[in-house]
Amino acid sequence: MSFDDREFISQIAPSTSTAAKVEGWEDISLPPGEESMFLSHEGGESELINNIFLEDQSSKRKDGRGWRDRVHIRNHDWMAQREELIRAYLEYRAGREPMESEELEQWEFVMVDFFSMRYRSICPAAPTDHINPTLLRHGYIGSAPLRPSVAVSLDVLEAYRQQHRVCPRFGLQAQVKALCYLHQVPFNRSLVEQLNVVFDVYLEILHGVDMLVNNALGRNTPNWRMLNVCAPCLYALEGEESLKPKLLACMDGNQSLKLVDETFWAGTAHLDHRTARTDIWRAY
Structure with missing residues (x-):
């Protein structure tokens, strides 16, 4: 149906009194699918059509979850x-x-x-x-x-x-x-x-x-590794004289500072709720 035909029917068909005066138009009705072309007196259909068919046509539902959420789940x-x-x-x-x-x-x-x-x-x-x-x-x-x-x-x-x-x-x-x-x-x-x-x-x-x-x-105490990490240095006999210094230790030339201090590390840090699963890294 052409646009002119739809406009002509929209002017005649809605009014019962007008349709009764025009011979042959008493049972006039629109073809299936053409009814939605008319807008009500209250309005609002045009905005709804634009939201459904125009705005959402080129966009998909956005998922706010990121890769971090997926890994956490x-x-x-x-x-x-x-x-x-x-x-x-x-x-x-x-x-x-x-x-x-x-x-x-x-x-x-x-x-x-x-x-x-x-x-x-x-x-x-x-x-x-x-x-x-x-x-x-x-x-x-x-x-x-x-x-x-x-x-x-x-x-x-x-x-x-x-x-x-x-x-x-x-x-x-x-x-x-x-x-x-x-x-x-x-x-x-x-x-x-x-x-x-x-x-x-x-x-x-x-x-x-x-x-x-x-x-x-019985190796589940908090300080077990510290007391047993080096038998020659940390294993003491009763009455043994204490050495000065008792223990010497070094750690990779202080390079590990870039792994724990944000001032020194490069790139962007990614948050991770997991913690170390060993007692080697423990603050005393």
């Missing part, structure tokens, strides 16, 4: 199951066979080992079991805290930990590229992020195991 989800992950890791290292229930739904993952990458289904032992503790009992850790689709074997993580220990320049990206060559798959930077998340969780689990061992050995 992910870390919170991992820490919520930390104790359960540690128990599952100890069960796996003890050689305990994982239990499975044939009545429950199976979970499918992409399992990443050194020389293989395959799809595998794992069934939990109980409906209340979480995904990652169940994976750990089979020797894997998922790439996400709640709904992972990729799982990395503990052998890969432990091998990289020892390789990085003897060669700190050997980074995660090099490890991921090596795995891609072994598995004959194209390299993707998202794989580096996945391995980074899994490796951080693996280190947190190992730290939890070390804390359990230290508690069992």
